[in-house]
Amino acid sequence: xxxxxxxxxxxxxxxxxxxxxxxxxxxxxxxxxxxxxxxxxxxxxxxxxxxxxxxxxxxxxxxxxxxxxxxxxxxxxxxxxxxxxxxxxxxxxxxxxxxxxxxxxxxxxxxxxxxxxxxxxxxxxxxxxxxxxxxxxxxxxxxxxxxxxxxxxxxxxxxxxxxxxxxxxxxxxxxxxxxxxxxxxxxxxxxxxxxxxxxxxxxxxxxxxxxxxxxxxxxxxxxxxxxxxxxxxxxxxxxxxxxxxxxxxxxxxxxxxxxxxxxxxxxxxxxxxxxxxxxxxxxxxxxxxxxxxxxxxxxxxxxxxxxxxxxxxxxxxxxxxxxxxxxxxxxxxxxxxxxxxxxxxxxxxxxxxxxxxxxxxxxxxxxxxxxxxxxxxxxxxxxxxxxxxxxxxxxxxxxxxxxxxxxxxxxxxxxxxxxxxxxxxxxxxxxxxxxxxxxxxxxxxxxxxxxxxxxxxxxxxxxxxxxxxxxxxxxxxxxxxxxxxxxxxxxxx
Numbered sequence: 001x002x003x004x005x006x007x008x009x010x011x012x013x014x015x016x017x018x019x020x021x022x023x024x025x026x027x028x029x030x031x032x033x034x035x036x037x038x039x040x041x042x043x044x045x046x047x048x049x050x051x052x053x054x055x056x057x058x059x060x061x062x063x064x065x066x067x068x069x070x071x072x073x074x075x076x077x078x079x080x081x082x083x084x085x086x087x088x089x090x091x092x093x094x095x096x097x098x099x100x101x102x103x104x105x106x107x108x109x110x111x112x113x114x115x116x117x118x119x120x121x122x123x124x125x126x127x128x129x130x131x132x133x134x135x136x137x138x139x140x141x142x143x144x145x146x147x148x149x150x151x152x153x154x155x156x157x158x159x160x161x162x163x164x165x166x167x168x169x170x171x172x173x174x175x176x177x178x179x180x181x182x183x184x185x186x187x188x189x190x191x192x193x194x195x196x197x198x199x200x201x202x203x204x205x206x207x208x209x210x211x212x213x214x215x216x217x218x219x220x221x222x223x224x225x226x227x228x229x230x231x232x233x234x235x236x237x238x239x240x241x242x243x244x245x246x247x248x249x250x251x252x253x254x255x256x257x258x259x260x261x262x263x264x265x266x267x268x269x270x271x272x273x274x275x276x277x278x279x280x281x282x283x284x285x286x287x288x289x290x291x292x293x294x295x296x297x298x299x300x301x302x303x304x305x306x307x308x309x310x311x312x313x314x315x316x317x318x319x320x321x322x323x324x325x326x327x328x329x330x331x332x333x334x335x336x337x338x339x340x341x342x343x344x345x346x347x348x349x350x351x352x353x354x355x356x357x358x359x360x361x362x363x364x365x366x367x368x369x370x371x372x373x374x375x376x377x378x379x380x381x382x383x384x385x386x387x388x389x390x391x392x393x394x395x396x397x398x399x400x401x402x403x404x405x406x407x408x409x410x411x412x413x414x415x416x417x418x419x420x421x422x423x424x425x426x427x428x429x430x431x432x433x434x435x436x437x438x439x440x441x442x443x444x445x446x447x448x449x450x451x452x453x454x455x456x457x458x459x460x461x462x463x464x465x466x467x468x469x470x471x472x473x474x475x476x477x478x479x480x481x482x483x484x485x486x487x488x489x490x491x492x493x
Contacts, residue, residue: 023121023122023148023149025122025148025149029258030257030258030259030260030263030265031260031263032260032261032262032263033168033174033262033263033264035168035174036103036104036165036168036169037104038104040104040105041104041105041106041111041136041144042103042104042105042133042134042135042136042165043097043099043100043101043102043103043104043105043111043133043134044099044100044101044102044103044131044132044133044134044155044158044162045097045098045099045100045101045111045131045132045134046097046098046100046129046130046131046132047095047096047097047126047127047128047129047130047132048096048097048098048110048128048129049095049096049128050093050094050095050096050126050128051093051094051096052091052092052093053091053092053093053094091116091117092114092115092116092117093114093115093116093123093125094112094113094114095112095113095114095115095126096110096111096112097110097111097112097113097132097134098110099111100131102169103165103166103168103169104168104169105136111144112143112144113126113134113136113144113145113146114139114143114144114145114146115145115146115147117139117145118139122147122148122149123145123146123147123148124146124147124148124152130154131154131155132152132153132154132155133151133152133153133154133155133158133161133162133165134146134152135150135151135152136150137150159180159220159221159222160178160179160180160222160223160224160266160268161178161266163222163224164178164264164266168264173226174264175224175225175226175264176225176226176227176228176259176262176263176264176265177206177224177225177228177233177259177263177265177267178222178223178224178225178264178265178266178267179222179223179266179267179268179269180197180198180217180220180221180222180223180268180269181198181199181202181204181217181221181223181237181268181269181270181271182197182198182199182221182268182269182270182271183197183198183199183243183270183271184270184271184272185272185273185323185325186272186309186321186322186323186324187309187310188297188301188306188307188308188309189296189297189298189308189309189324189325191298191325191327192298192300192301197221198217198219198220198221198222199217199221199239199240199271200217200218200219200220200221201216201217201218201219202216202217202237202238202239203215203216203237203238204216204217204223204235204236204237204238205235205236205237206225206228206233206234206235207233207234207236208229208231208232208233208234209231209232210229210231211228211229211231211233213225213228228259228263229261230258230259230260230261231258231259232256232257232258233256233257233258233259234254234256235254235257235267235269237269237271239271240271241366241367242273242274242275242326242366242367243271243272243273243274244271244272244274244323245269245270245271246269246270246271246272246323247267247268247269247270254269272323273323273324273325273326273366273367274323274367275323275324275325275326275364275365275366275367275368275369275370276320276321276322276323276324276368276369276370277296277320277321277324277329277331277362277364277370277373278318278319278320278321278369278370278371278372278373279318279319279371279372279373279374279375280313280317280318280319280372280373280374281294281313281319281333281374281375281376281377282374282375282376282377283345283376283377283380284376284377284378284379284380286376288313288317288318289313289343289345289377290314290315290342290343291313291314291340291342291343291414292312292313292319292333292334292343293310293311293312293333293334293335293343294310294311294312294313294319294331294332294333295307295308295309295310295311295331295332295335296308296309296311296321296324296329296330296331297309297329297330297332298327298328298329298330299327299328299329299330299361301330302330302332302356304335304336304337304347307335308332308335309321309324324364325364325366326364326365326366326367326368327363327364328361328362328363328364329361329362329363329364330349330350330356330359330361330362331349331350331359331362331373331375332347332348332349332350332359333345333347333348333349333375333377334346334347334348335347338411339381339410339411339428340410340411341383341407341410341411341412341413341425341426341427341428342411342413342414342426344380344381344383344426344428345377345378345379345380345381346379346380346381348375348377350362350373350375351375352375352376352377352378381428382428382429382430383426383427383428383429383473384426384427384429384473384476385424385425385426385427385479386424386425386426386427386433386471386478386479386480386481387418387422387423387424387479387480387481388403388415388422388423388424388425388435388437388480388481388482388483389421389422389480389481389482389483390403390421390422390423390437390466390482390483390484390485391421391482391483391484391485392484392485392487393484393485393486393487394487394488395487397439397441397442397460397464397488398441398442399439399440399441399442400439400440401421401437401438401439401485402437402438402439402440403415403417403423403435403436403437403483404435404436404437405425405427405433405434405435405436406433406434406436407427407428407431407432407433408431408432408433408434409430409431410428410430410431413425413426413427413433427471427473428473429473429474429476430473430474431473432470432471432472432473433470433471433472433473434468434469434470435468435469435470435471435481435483436465436466436468436483437465437466437483437485438463438464438465438466438485439463439464439465439485440462440463441460441461441462441463441464441488443460443462458490459490460488460490461488461489461490464485464486464488465485465486466483466484466485466486467483467484469481469483
């Protein structure tokens with residue numbers, strides 16, 4: 001189902017944050033429908049070949065051999081790509097498409113579309129033999145490029161869009177708001193026999209202060225609202241019991257959206273289950289862990305090498321999984337078995353066992369709110385606490401103090417502020433730690449006390465830093481360390 005693709009994206013962002021930093025798609029607000037222009041190139045096509053080209057020429061150098069192209073229109077709600085500077089020699093892939101249906105652009109049977117180059121981080125990776133709706137934009141040299149942010153998608157995800165592109169091409173009436181109503185589950189929790197998608201023949205409503213519109217989803221879950229006037233609208237649906245409306249990548253109920261006159265706004269909606277699982281992970285002392293990472297799996301789907309539906313326990317002393325459908329589930333703490341000093345316990349399955357075969361399934365009924373699920377971890381990794389005192393050689397200048405710790409192996413511990421000038425963290429016996437402290441000073445000018453410099457101002461430096469201190473985790477006799485920040489000298493001395 002399409003939500004599974006979202007799950008993969010969420011996992012990539014969590015596991016490889018550099019991907020999220022390299023390419024981000026920002027959604028623009030609904031605007032007036034631009035339609036299809038003579039210079040646009042938009043089509044439904046199948047990839048018949050692909051080729052990785054040599055490194056892209058330097059900026060400003062065009063490839064004179066490339067075919068001329070045209071700019072493309074994107075949907076009014078299409079995302080705009082925001083890319084990081086590409087690495088030197090970012091590869092370009094040329095995809096050869098068979099045009100199965102043309103919406104705008106040259107009347108030809110095949111066309112070359114490019115991906116990569118300056119948009120390498122946002123380039124669309126097409127698969128040979130698969131069919132897509134393709135939006136394009138003209139780049140240097142006249143080549144037509146496509147990105148993940150311009151509306152390009154597999155044909156299976158365009159069942160609501162294709163009829164509207166045909167209407168634009170044929171100069172017929174275009175829907176003001178359209179999309180697909182689908183059933184969904186949170187990431188990684190889809191059941192094996194997932195019916196996956198469309199919810200047919202459901203009554204849908206758009207309501208503003210002045211207007212009311214009503215329609216039904218079709219057999220494929222597609223819905224359309226025509227001739228919707230400008231305004232802020234709430235979207236509601238007469239859903240089956242135990243489900244509620246949300247949007248892709250959201251767990252909160254739908255919020256109102258505003259459209260102008262003449263819009264053609266694509267708005268897919270999802271029906272998520274309303275079940276909840278809430279509870280607490282307890283430490284050996286019976287108190288809630290300050291930090292706990294948990295993952296939920298359907299029974300039979302657990303795999304130590306694959307992520308589940310992720311949850312977190314923090315300052316509130318409890319965890320929560322929302323929008324969980326009926327079924328039997330396995331709950332695991334620290335699934336990757338990380339050596340994390342912030343939560344120094346090995347993998348544990350509910351209700352507090354170390355192996356999957358001893359785990360107790362959590363049974364959730366349709367729409368059930370299951371509370372007070374708790375289990376205890378024990379036999380933690382060898383660790384201890386260390387306190388860090390921060391002092392100043394002179395008076396305490398105004399600024400922001402930071403204390404950081406770097407481990408020579410395993411993960412770095414988080415530092416907690418216990419009181420003014422007092423910090424604490426957990427360290428493993430088997431690692432060494434370098435402790436740093438610095439203060440970013442509040443910019444200000446001080447009177448210069450040096451003889452003969454009365455008319456001169458003493459400008460404080462941007463930062464003062466204490467000498468680092470290294471501590472061995474095995475040195476159990478060291479329970480506290482002190483880092484002394486120097487008296488700030490004048491930056492203009």
